[in-house]
Amino acid sequence: xxxxVVIVGGGTxxxxxxxxxxxxLEPELDAGDVRVTLVNDDPDHVYKPVWLYVPFGQREPDxxxxxxxxxxxxxxxxxxxxxxxxxxxxxxxxxxxGVPSIDYxxxxxxxxxxxxxxxxxxxxxxxxxxYSESGATDLRDELLEFTEGxxxxxxxxxxxxxxxxPLEFVFMADDWLRERGFRExxxxxxxxxxxxxxxxxxxxxxxxxxxxxxxxxxxxxxNAESVDPDAETITSMEGTELDYDLLVTxxxxxxxDLIEEAxxxxxxxxxxxxxxxxxxxxxxxxxxxxxxxxxxxxxxxxAHYQAGVVGQRLASEIRGRPATATYDxxxxxxIETGMDAASFVEFDYENPPSPAPPSEKLHWSxxxxxxxxxxxxxxxx
Amino acid sequence: MSMTDIEPDETVDARGAACPGxxxxxxxxxxxxxxxxxxxxxxxxxxxxxxVPEWAEExxxxxxVVEEFDDHNAFYVEKA
Numbered sequence: 001x002x003x004x005v006v007i008v009g010g011g012t013x014x015x016x017x018x019x020x021x022x023x024x025l026e027p028e029l030d031a032g033d034v035r036v037t038l039v040n041d042d043p044d045h046v047y048k049p050v051w052l053y054v055p056f057g058q059r060e061p062d063x064x065x066x067x068x069x070x071x072x073x074x075x076x077x078x079x080x081x082x083x084x085x086x087x088x089x090x091x092x093x094x095x096x097x098g099v100p101s102i103d104y105x106x107x108x109x110x111x112x113x114x115x116x117x118x119x120x121x122x123x124x125x126x127x128x129x130x131y132s133e134s135g136a137t138d139l140r141d142e143l144l145e146f147t148e149g150x151x152x153x154x155x156x157x158x159x160x161x162x163x164x165x166p167l168e169f170v171f172m173a174d175d176w177l178r179e180r181g182f183r184e185x186x187x188x189x190x191x192x193x194x195x196x197x198x199x200x201x202x203x204x205x206x207x208x209x210x211x212x213x214x215x216x217x218x219x220x221x222x223n224a225e226s227v228d229p230d231a232e233t234i235t236s237m238e239g240t241e242l243d244y245d246l247l248v249t250x251x252x253x254x255x256x257d258l259i260e261e262a263x264x265x266x267x268x269x270x271x272x273x274x275x276x277x278x279x280x281x282x283x284x285x286x287x288x289x290x291x292x293x294x295x296x297x298x299x300x301x302x303a304h305y306q307a308g309v310v311g312q313r314l315a316s317e318i319r320g321r322p323a324t325a326t327y328d329x330x331x332x333x334x335i336e337t338g339m340d341a342a343s344f345v346e347f348d349y350e351n352p353p354s355p356a357p358p359s360e361k362l363h364w365s366x367x368x369x370x371x372x373x374x375x376x377x378x379x380x381x
Numbered sequence: 382m383s384m385t386d387i388e389p390d391e392t393v394d395a396r397g398a399a400c401p402g403x404x405x406x407x408x409x410x411x412x413x414x415x416x417x418x419x420x421x422x423x424x425x426x427x428x429x430x431x432x433v434p435e436w437a438e439e440x441x442x443x444x445x446v447v448e449e450f451d452d453h454n455a456f457y458v459e460k461a
Contacts, residue, residue, distance in 0.1 A: 158405050193401075193408060194401045194404055194432065195432065195436070195439075199401045201400070225412075237440055239440075239441065295402055
């Protein structure tokens with residue numbers, strides 16, 4: 001009998017895992033004892049960290065796109081389609097009418113985050129973002145014309161993809177506007193939902209003095225309630241109203257509805273054992289990346305490391321051995337502190353981050369990694 | 382420790398979540414609640430003991446009571 005592994009979602013986690021399994025299970029795949037199917041609703045893989053650079057004219061959205069045909073090992077069955085139902089009792093995935101369902105022996109959910117700007121009245125009309133291709137290009141067009149006024153960066157949704165990116169954006173905007181001679185005519189304000197500037201207290205403690213040095217205004221305990229695009233104001237649940245000329249936000253995020261419908265967790269995030277990444281509510285189901293509710297950042301590095309763990313565990317299970325690989329919370333992030341300097345953090349469940357002093361070398365390391373990411377996606381790095 | 386007979390309108394179980402997850406879970410639930418609703422937040426993160434009172438005061442919501450249990454705390458917050 002052929003065991004069937006199905007991965008739903010071809011972001012960093014799903015793609016790295018597919019290529020990891022192609023390598024790890026090569027003998028079983030060659031013998032026909034195992035099949036691995038990667039399901040994604042877009043024929044391209046998208047590397048989202050590119051989007052941070054788009055508003056500043058340094059990258060194009062296409063720089064973050066590659067066809068799965070070029071990226072995924074030929075031993076993997078690729079299915080470009082959208083799953084419409086997950087039945088964890090029957091171990092079956094449904095698609096649209098007329099499209100054959102898929103039965104699985106092992107399911108990995110790597111469906112990632114979706115933007116939900118409509119949760120906040122006025123946000124879709126009044127706010128820009130760099131968390132989507134179209135958002136990043138729209139913001140670029142606006143930012144290139146922006147030479148004076150109030151620039152507000154508001155973090156609305158948490159958890160959100162890449163927790164460092166809001167800090168990076170204001171640091172880069174500050175530097176970019178200084179280089180272009182407009183900084184004195186632009187006020188930059190950064191808002192965050194809790195009482196500090198970042199969810200992780202160690203990163204918040206590091207970032208706050210830099211914001212003060214750079215004259216970046218801070219509003220904490222600011223949970224956006226509504227945006228008035230005509231008056232150009234954003235109002236918080238806490239009663240603070242800010243004027244803006246350019247509003248950039250991190251919109252609310254959510255997972256896909258199918259996960260809640262399948263009883264696997266709330267808001268599209270799968271309840272998992274944070275070490276084994278096994279779903280708590282169903283057998284033979286793993287989740288990884290943003291989809292796994294582990295409490296660690298929604299970052300590509302997390303998805304990458306978790307994919308390695310799930311790959312090892314699946315191989316053990318398929319070979320009838322105890323699965324021993326576990327995820328220790330490892331997270332790695334570069335944090336741009338300007339247009340030519342960056343910091344770096346590495347942490348896990350037990351060890352907190354300690355941001356490295358910003359340097360040009362770390363900035364180039366980040367850009368170099370973004371280029372070599374395509375080796376990561378192929379399972380080579 | 383104070384026990385309460387307050388009946389919450391909704392409960393958010395954020396036990397096991399790392400900071401600031403519990404507070405963000407509470408804020409998310411308050412966001413969709415009606416004025417006067419009482420939300421009960423269950424958290425085993427000690428940071429919630431300072432995060433939740435600070436945010437409740439900042440947002441004008443009332444922290445009615447905190448029940449302390451051996452392995453977690455229960456925060457009752459009434460939406461203004």
